[in-house]
């Protein structure tokens with residue numbers, strides 16, 4: 001065995017840097033699969049550039065508030081919508097299961113009923129905390145998919161995303177757009193294997209500072225790099241121009257119930 005053979009073999013080992021904490025694969029393990037969209041929501045993609053420690057962080061209750069993890073806050077929010085969108089009897093693949101702590105969705109003859117468990121409280125403190133965890137989870141899902149789909153994310157300009165989602169050191173606003181009319185452009189398999197869309201839809205705004213995403217029929221907008229109040233105002237004006245026919249004005253998410261979980265618009 002000569003040295004050149006060893007070097008050739010070595011070049012196949014990709015050195016990875018963690019998207020969240022910047023740790024390198026020669027220093028920390030990258031063994032676990034970091035699902036970008038939670039597996040229990042049907043997500044299939046995973047991001048190789050997430051170290052095990054950061055992967056654990058988002059799924060661990062102890063790293064959040066000991067009541068639910070950041071990922072659970074995300075799943076709780078979308079599980080109802082997803083159940084609502086899945087066509088009974090048409091599910092081809094065994095989908096991930098997730099037992100909700102907060103909600104129970106029952107389907108009978110194509111009609112859905114939703115009940116809320118006592119663990120879900122309407123008090124402002126509980127709602128704000130849950131919403132805060134949800135927003136961090138939304139950023140986590142977005143950032144790992146953004147990196148996977150576009151290859152961006154390692155750049156320092158995205159540090160605000162890391163500071164909020166991974167380290168909870170700053171506050172970032174997330175805006176939600178409620179639909180005016182009940183038209184959902186979902187592809188057939190989307191509820192089964194949800195995908196995160198950013199720029200394929202005309203009404204989704206994006207520039208260097210703000211981005212909008214659509215997930216399971218819900219539209220959210222948020223900053224991705226440093227911004228000031230003028231940038232924020234400009235964003236909201238430009239975004240509303242794209243949405244005027246389809247959406248109500250943006251609301252900044254403060255409590256989880258601001259989100260139309262059950263896509264009530266579909267009942268119209």
Ligand SMILES: [Zn+2]
Nearest residue numbers: 018021051054
């Ligand atoms: Zn990491």
